[in-house]
Amino acid sequence: MDSSRAPRGLMVELITPLKKGGIDGPGLEKLLARVVPHAQGLLLAGPRHGEGEHMEMALRHELLKKTIDVLASRPLPLLMWVSGHTEAQTRENILSLQKHFGEDRPKGGLFWVDSPLTYHSNRGLPDYYRELLATISIPLVLHNDPEVVHTTRTFKRRNIRTAVLKDLVQNEGIAGLIFSGSLERAHHYQRACRSRQHFRLYDGDEKRFLEHPSMGGVVSVGANLAPGAWNIITQSSIQLHAHQENYPDRLQQIWESGDYLKNMVGLYGPSPAALIKEILSDMGIIRSPDMLQPVEIDHDAIEALKSLMRDF
Amino acid sequence: MLIEQAKEVLQIEAQSILGLMDQIGPTFKEAVAVILKARGRVILTGMGKSGLVARKISATLNSTGTKSFFLHPAEAIHGDIGMATPDDVVLAISNSGHTVEINKILPILKQMNVKIISFTGGLDSPMAHHSDLVIDVGVEREACPLGLAPTASTTAALAMGDALAVVLLKSRHFSKKDFRRFHPGGSLGERLSFKVRDVMVTDNHVPKVYLGTGIPPALNEINDKKMGATLVLDRDQKLAGLISDGDLRRALTRGDDIYRKKVEDIMTATPKTIDENATSAEAIALMELNAITHLVIVDVHEKVIGMVHLHDLLGREGFKINGQ
Numbered sequence: 172m173d174s175s176r177a178p179r180g181l182m183v184e185l186i187t188p189l190k191k192g193g194i195d196g197p198g199l200e201k202l203l204a205r206v207v208p209h210a211q212g213l214l215l216a217g218p219r220h221g222e223g224e225h226m227e228m229a230l231r232h233e234l235l236k237k238t239i240d241v242l243a244s245r246p247l248p249l250l251m252w253v254s255g256h257t258e259a260q261t262r263e264n265i266l267s268l269q270k271h272f273g274e275d276r277p278k279g280g281l282f283w284v285d286s287p288l289t290y291h292s293n294r295g296l297p298d299y300y301r302e303l304l305a306t307i308s309i310p311l312v313l314h315n316d317p318e319v320v321h322t323t324r325t326f327k328r329r330n331i332r333t334a335v336l337k338d339l340v341q342n343e344g345i346a347g348l349i350f351s352g353s354l355e356r357a358h359h360y361q362r363a364c365r366s367r368q369h370f371r372l373y374d375g376d377e378k379r380f381l382e383h384p385s386m387g388g389v390v391s392v393g394a395n396l397a398p399g400a401w402n403i404i405t406q407s408s409i410q411l412h413a414h415q416e417n418y419p420d421r422l423q424q425i426w427e428s429g430d431y432l433k434n435m436v437g438l439y440g441p442s443p444a445a446l447i448k449e450i451l452s453d454m455g456i457i458r459s460p461d462m463l464q465p466v467e468i469d470h471d472a473i474e475a476l477k478s479l480m481r482d483f
Numbered sequence: 484m485l486i487e488q489a490k491e492v493l494q495i496e497a498q499s500i501l502g503l504m505d506q507i508g509p510t511f512k513e514a515v516a517v518i519l520k521a522r523g524r525v526i527l528t529g530m531g532k533s534g535l536v537a538r539k540i541s542a543t544l545n546s547t548g549t550k551s552f553f554l555h556p557a558e559a560i561h562g563d564i565g566m567a568t569p570d571d572v573v574l575a576i577s578n579s580g581h582t583v584e585i586n587k588i589l590p591i592l593k594q595m596n597v598k599i600i601s602f603t604g605g606l607d608s609p610m611a612h613h614s615d616l617v618i619d620v621g622v623e624r625e626a627c628p629l630g631l632a633p634t635a636s637t638t639a640a641l642a643m644g645d646a647l648a649v650v651l652l653k654s655r656h657f658s659k660k661d662f663r664r665f666h667p668g669g670s671l672g673e674r675l676s677f678k679v680r681d682v683m684v685t686d687n688h689v690p691k692v693y694l695g696t697g698i699p700p701a702l703n704e705i706n707d708k709k710m711g712a713t714l715v716l717d718r719d720q721k722l723a724g725l726i727s728d729g730d731l732r733r734a735l736t737r738g739d740d741i742y743r744k745k746v747e748d749i750m751t752a753t754p755k756t757i758d759e760n761a762t763s764a765e766a767i768a769l770m771e772l773n774a775i776t777h778l779v780i781v782d783v784h785e786k787v788i789g790m791v792h793l794h795d796l797l798g799r800e801g802f803k804i805n806g807q
Contacts, residue, residue, distance in 0.1 A: 358498045361623040365505040407630035410579040429629040
């Protein structure tokens with residue numbers, strides 16, 4: 172088992188540039204050129220904003236392949252969402268991706284991201300991962316987001332139980348956790364993860380990170396639009412490099428960048444990916460704002476976002 | 484809303500301290516051993532808010548029996564590093580471990596054979612690599628948005644400093660008396676600033692007998708006045724000597740039949756005296772220098788006007804003014 176450490180800092184949850192029947196390659200290249208200089212890692216096919224929930228495996232393959240090709244000269248850790256609707260499907264997804272990318276994995280590092288509660292209950296989760304990780308060679312990052320879990324009679328909980336997480340953390344094949352949820356739960360999870368020194372806890376909630384930053388970093392979809400500002404705030408919040416230049420208006424710049432991002436997060440509304448795609452498409456970065464599952468667009472929000480970006 | 488926000492901050496900071504409980508381990512124990520073994524001082528260093536934390540930890544160490552001082556990393560580069568000796572231990576504080584000024588001085592200190600302990604969350608940082616011992620004070624979350632100011636991380640470093648100081652205090656068997664000694668700013672400080680005339684016993688409270696008196700009356704006087712000694716005066720009320728518990732003990736050890744002796748046979752003929760205008764601090768210093776616990780206060784004519792015991796200066800059963 173490869174127990175590489177998961178990266179720390181700004182993980183951009185990449186929106187997926189689409190064209191009819193596949194990935195918009197040139198759009199992806201332009202988008203990567205925009206975000207990569209500011210990121211410490213990329214989350215591909217994220218379940219919320221990367222449209223991973225609606226993505227066929229062939230499309231995930233294509234996305235990962237094209238991203239690796241573009242990043243050949245600029246190694247950056249990649250986090251790839253791999254969950255399926257069932258245990259078997261998830262295992263199949265992982266093995267299928269591993270077959271293609273396991274041997275010739277990206278230089279910056281590769282991590283599979285899994286949202287277990289979308290297909291598995293808390294019961295027996297540590298055993299499930301022990302068994303799964305015995306067969307795979309790429310470390311996992313867990314994803315806990317109650318918003319993407321649809322509870323059923325079988326799966327009653329939307330969050331990984333703290334006691335279960337404590338057990339999971341003992342598995343060296345699990346390198347980190349992307350967390351969304353209440354601050355209280357975040358504290359419980361922190362305590363559960365303390366026994367592993369380099370276990371990464373990322374804030375999956377941008378707003379939370381802007382208020383009380385997790386030292387592991389943040390998974391941000393807004394960074395597709397404002398990668399520079401997100402980079403400044405992440406660096407400042409988690410002291411990624413202490414060689415921060417102390418120029419006279421540094422604090423003012425941080426305040427302004429922070430305000431800008433808070434306003435931006437407030438304007439996304441319920442469908443950030445759709446809005447961000449509209450704007451990136453307008454900017455000529457991606458070919459079209461197409462989504463795998465069409466959503467209703469709030470045009471006022473798009474105008475407000477554009478205006479905010481112009482003013483900044 | 485405001486209260487909720489404040490509670491969130493407190494919760495995050497509390498969690499940062501609780502987190503240290505899981506992080507503390509054998510390295511902490513080693514750090515305590517290194518400091519206890521050191522013949523020199525503990526030199527605290529840190530920049531910005533970590534520097535303020537370092538200053539506070541230094542003050543706490545000084546108050547609890549571990550000699551310490553704060554060395555500003557920027558001043559150290561410009562010569563103050565000469566204050567360090569190989570007998571000292573450096574305790575460097577930086578959450579990231581990347582603080583440039585600290586990382587400039589640590590290699591020099593290392594060359595000087597100074598032991599380096601660091602408090603940092605950056606376990607792979609340059610500061611950690613320069614250190615002999617690294618104590619993890621990393622936190623999972625900061626309470627302050629945008630990294631405008633370190634909050635939970637400085638709280639954690641401060642708490643770890645307190646833990647270190649208290650463990651050192653206990654390891655050194657630091658006593659209440661020692662604590663008082665290091666706290667001249669407190670009530671003891673107030674006492675030490677008093678003049679001897681303010682705390683000495685006077686008039687009938689002064690135990691005294693006259694030359695030619697037998698030992699039994701002298702013993703009664705010692706017992707009655709509860710000063711552990713009695714003065715011996717001549718007929719002009721001038722000081723002739725002092726009999727303390729120690730004088731009696733020595734006489735008995737020699738095999739003297741003290742019931743047949745006069746006070747002048749066993750007294751200390753030249754007891755130490757002090758001016759009534761001297762401070763309590765001066766009186767204590769004189770007692771320490773001569774390994775005694777009593778001083779006699781005489782006027783310009785050598786006439787006795789009072790007596791003071793060490794306990795009157797330090798406060799026995801509550802602080803007394805003129806024995807009252």
